[in-house]
Amino acid sequence: MEKFDKLTGIAAPMPLINVDTDMIIPKQFLKTIKRTGLGVHLFDEMRYDGDGGEIPDFVLNTPQYRDAEILVAGDNFGCGSSREHAPWALLDFGIRCVIAPSFADIFYNNCFKNGILPIALPQERVDILMRDAEKGANARMDIDLEAQTITTSDGETITFDIDPFRKHCLINGLDDIALTLEKAPAIDAFEARASAARPWV
Amino acid sequence: MSPKTLYDKIWDAHLVDEAEDGSSLLYIDRHLVHEVTSPQAFEGLRMTGRKVRNPQNTIAVPDHNVPTTPDRVDGIKNEESRIQVEALDRNAQDFGVNYYPVSDIRQGIVHIVGPEQGWTLPGMTVVCGDSHTATHGAFGALAHGIGTSEVEHVLATQTLIQQKSKNMKVEITGRLRPGVTAKDITMAVIGATGTAGGTGHVIEYCGEAIRELSMEGRMTVCNMAIEGGARAGLIAPDEKTYQYVQGRPHAPKGAQWEAALAWWKTLYSDPDAHWDKVVTIRGEDIAPLVTWGTSPEDVLPITASVPAPEDFTGGKVDAARRALEYMGLTAGQPLSEVEIDTVFIGSCTNGRIEDLRAAARVLEGKKVKDGLRAMIVPGSGLVRAQAEEEGLADIFTKAGFEWRLAGCSMCLAMNPDQLAPGERCAATSNRNFEGRQGRGGRTHLMSPAMAAAAAVTGRLTDVREMM
Ligand code: SF4
Numbered sequence: 001m002e003k004f005d006k007l008t009g010i011a012a013p014m015p016l017i018n019v020d021t022d023m024i025i026p027k028q029f030l031k032t033i034k035r036t037g038l039g040v041h042l043f044d045e046m047r048y049d050g051d052g053g054e055i056p057d058f059v060l061n062t063p064q065y066r067d068a069e070i071l072v073a074g075d076n077f078g079c080g081s082s083r084e085h086a087p088w089a090l091l092d093f094g095i096r097c098v099i100a101p102s103f104a105d106i107f108y109n110n111c112f113k114n115g116i117l118p119i120a121l122p123q124e125r126v127d128i129l130m131r132d133a134e135k136g137a138n139a140r141m142d143i144d145l146e147a148q149t150i151t152t153s154d155g156e157t158i159t160f161d162i163d164p165f166r167k168h169c170l171i172n173g174l175d176d177i178a179l180t181l182e183k184a185p186a187i188d189a190f191e192a193r194a195s196a197a198r199p200w201v
Numbered sequence: 202m203s204p205k206t207l208y209d210k211i212w213d214a215h216l217v218d219e220a221e222d223g224s225s226l227l228y229i230d231r232h233l234v235h236e237v238t239s240p241q242a243f244e245g246l247r248m249t250g251r252k253v254r255n256p257q258n259t260i261a262v263p264d265h266n267v268p269t270t271p272d273r274v275d276g277i278k279n280e281e282s283r284i285q286v287e288a289l290d291r292n293a294q295d296f297g298v299n300y301y302p303v304s305d306i307r308q309g310i311v312h313i314v315g316p317e318q319g320w321t322l323p324g325m326t327v328v329c330g331d332s333h334t335a336t337h338g339a340f341g342a343l344a345h346g347i348g349t350s351e352v353e354h355v356l357a358t359q360t361l362i363q364q365k366s367k368n369m370k371v372e373i374t375g376r377l378r379p380g381v382t383a384k385d386i387t388m389a390v391i392g393a394t395g396t397a398g399g400t401g402h403v404i405e406y407c408g409e410a411i412r413e414l415s416m417e418g419r420m421t422v423c424n425m426a427i428e429g430g431a432r433a434g435l436i437a438p439d440e441k442t443y444q445y446v447q448g449r450p451h452a453p454k455g456a457q458w459e460a461a462l463a464w465w466k467t468l469y470s471d472p473d474a475h476w477d478k479v480v481t482i483r484g485e486d487i488a489p490l491v492t493w494g495t496s497p498e499d500v501l502p503i504t505a506s507v508p509a510p511e512d513f514t515g516g517k518v519d520a521a522r523r524a525l526e527y528m529g530l531t532a533g534q535p536l537s538e539v540e541i542d543t544v545f546i547g548s549c550t551n552g553r554i555e556d557l558r559a560a561a562r563v564l565e566g567k568k569v570k571d572g573l574r575a576m577i578v579p580g581s582g583l584v585r586a587q588a589e590e591e592g593l594a595d596i597f598t599k600a601g602f603e604w605r606l607a608g609c610s611m612c613l614a615m616n617p618d619q620l621a622p623g624e625r626c627a628a629t630s631n632r633n634f635e636g637r638q639g640r641g642g643r644t645h646l647m648s649p650a651m652a653a654a655a656a657v658t659g660r661l662t663d664v665r666e667m668m
Contacts, residue, residue: 016523017516018396018496022634027615031266031281033240033288035349045636050622074516076397079430080634082332083238084348102397105432106332106346113350163364165224176350177251180358183218183226187254187360190217190228198214200453200461201230201258201325 002115003173007096007143009069011133012059017074021107024078024086038085039092060093064137072126072133073100077118078107087114097143099150101126112166115173117145119160128152145171204471206368207437208403211343211468215326217360227363230325231342232355234261234298235311236289237615238330242353243292252296254359259298260320263289264310265615267303269578269605274304282616296356309581309607312336312549316420317581319449323438323465328355333549333631334433335426339419340446341438341468343403346427366432367477369402370470373410375484380665382559383418384551384629384648386410387425388490389482392500399431402478405470406436410484416445417555424550425631428497437469491536491661492633492646494524499633503651503663507534527635528643529623536661539645543626544575544656545638546649547605548612551629552580554587556649561593563653563667569601570659576603576618578610602656614639627655 029041047058054061060068071090077100078086087110090098097117111118121129132139132152139153145167150158169176180187194201205213218226232255239261246252253259266282267273277283286303293300301308307318312333315321321337327344328334330352337344347361355361371390391398404426411422419436426434443462446452453461488502499521501508509532510521525532530539546552546560557579569575577597579585585607588594594604611618612630620626620642629652630637633644645661654662 015516015519017520020496020632020634022632022637026636026640027613030237030615031279031285033244033285035241045640050640076400076430079396080332080632082330082334082346082348084241084330084350087348102400104397104430105400106348110348110350113348163224164222165220165362176362177249177354177357180226180354180360180362183360184358186218186226187228187358191359194228198324198461198464200322200457 001113001173001175004096004115004117004170005145007069008140009096010065010067010137011070011072011129011141012065012068013130013133014059014071014073015130018076018079019073021078021080021083021086025083025089030083030085035088036092038089039094042089042093067094069094070097070099070141070143071095072129073098075101077103079104082106084110084113087111087116091116099126099129112170113176115170117143117170119150121158121160125158128156128158204473206470206474207341207405207435207468208343208368209474211324211326212365214324223364225363225365226360227326229328229355229359229361230258231315231320231327232259233311233315233327233329233334234259234352235265235329235331236263236285237265238349239292239352240285240288241349242356243296245353246296246356251357253298253356256297257299259356260315261289261293261298262301262308262311262314263303265609265613267608268616269608269610269618271606273606279617306582306586309584310549310552310609312424313552313580313584316340317449317583319446319452322446322452322461323442324468328361332427333424335431336420336424336549338423338426338434339416339436340442341435343433343435345433366403367401368475369399369404369431369478369480370476371404371406372408372479372481373406373484374408374481375410376413377410377484377487380489380650380668381487382648382650383414383421385487385490387422388497388500388646389487390480391425391429391497392490393482394429394480396428396496396498397430399426399429402431403433403435404429404431406434411436412439415555416441417553420553421550425497428631438465489648489651489664491651493528493530493536494521495527495633495635496520496524497631497633497646499524501536503536503661505536507532507536509533537663539661540659541625541627541645541655541661542574543620543624544573544652545611545626545628545630546576546652547578547580547610548630549580550631551649552578552584554584556629557584557588557593560649560653561596563650563664564600564657565596567600567657569656573656573659575601575656576605576611578605579607581607611638613637627652627661
């Protein structure tokens, strides 16, 4: 997994609540057996018309936001299905950080497994960042995961919370599975205890 | 000992390791797998030379992509779908997991097959790369959806890294009125709490109206816990649960059954347990519901009218405006005058035998409105066989419904069953998101009886008028 420590990039405003996983990546693109190549289909139904032409006023189609690496959105971002294709598509497009007042649990989890930083902030803070994002490509935001800060193009600094274990894994690009396999003796011991206590499982 | 909730008890019984920062390693008893969210996980195992730690507790079944028409025996025509299903065939074989291929009568939607085969038991931890894994919570199992990286993690380690969620109690008191079903309960809860109301929580559903539900009904309720944002939904096991489980192929037998039963009987929330959030709804207050918008929280009684964006506050004003435009509805229009083009009865929410019986009761001796497309997709091959045996299939086909083979079908339209742009559907599934049932398609969620009533009249209909 790619590490995430610092990011300076363009933030695209998406002031919609309940951006669901079907919007992020519609099901017709879930038929892949790979993790890559989904970026062109990110937000497919909002981004393209029925004939595959770009819808000019969709934020990621406008010249100033085509290279956005940060997304600022409304409440309950990523609700809906467990499809990891949603963070895969964001990542493949180039989005490394999503900022919103709240996230759906599974999506939030999935981001960390793919080197994307989801930041949940109170609505007033998101509003400040949304206004900053609306300034376009000259307004770049700085995100510093180690310091847990976001700095707007005006130099205003906003701090955010993050679970220490997830932060550690993201900064070091750690693979969860390898970490857990180091605990194999504890898993073996658990299985031995469980098969005595609940042999029917 | 401090009082515990049911969730606390299951959590404690599966804790392998707890780190200082609060992240825990939880043991997973059952891992269900389908073709859409697993190929990259198996590929990951191959690339790292890892094995499936516990293939005997891993159960795979293709469901999302499979066609539901009889010609599927000749193979899947859509190439990408076929590749995905074939990848699961191969992965199941290579890694030695339990498998129900398309040709097996036990094949069906993963959340219907698991309980049906007795894989899902009270007090277990159950995961699947699918958000509707919450369904299995109906058995008092801690069951939730995971992403593909986590699927790979569970395959390799039989554990999951988790943060403990908060406890939320949803109590449905009293009795339901005639024409009101489990689907209406679960939609009423989402309507009351919103799609983010349960975020960060595990919900336990309780109260007389929940106790009165059959296992099928309880699965419908838990199925949509995720639509309320919750990590999982739970219902404490009771006699109905044990009866449903007993005798199923993978349920414990003999002395093991007795031992299991003794443990299962300890699985309830202690009277003084702490709840972080409590929601109470009176069963008598719930009416047959339909959705009008593009979020499952957009629910209203069938007797209501389409709301106006100005009825809402905050971000919901714009969301409602966008939803009405997408749905092609006008504020003030009575919901019961909204005409539909299609009816879809099925999905892991409402594709079980009881759902088909409810639809058949409404459809007996009636006809689907002229020009309407109507299909029933049983949740598994066994549900289908039982419905045929009970004569339900006859009622459906005589009424003019298509009687399909098992799969997810038009719930998410990954197979050929899709809505055309602008086509309006009365559906018993769980999501009414934009494009969920096909690009530009318009979905109204409701119970099977309500969907059957809509099929007869050609518009959203109060099923109580037909009872
Ligand atoms: S029936 Fe629908 S919700 Fe259920 S597993 Fe299939 S696609 Fe998902």
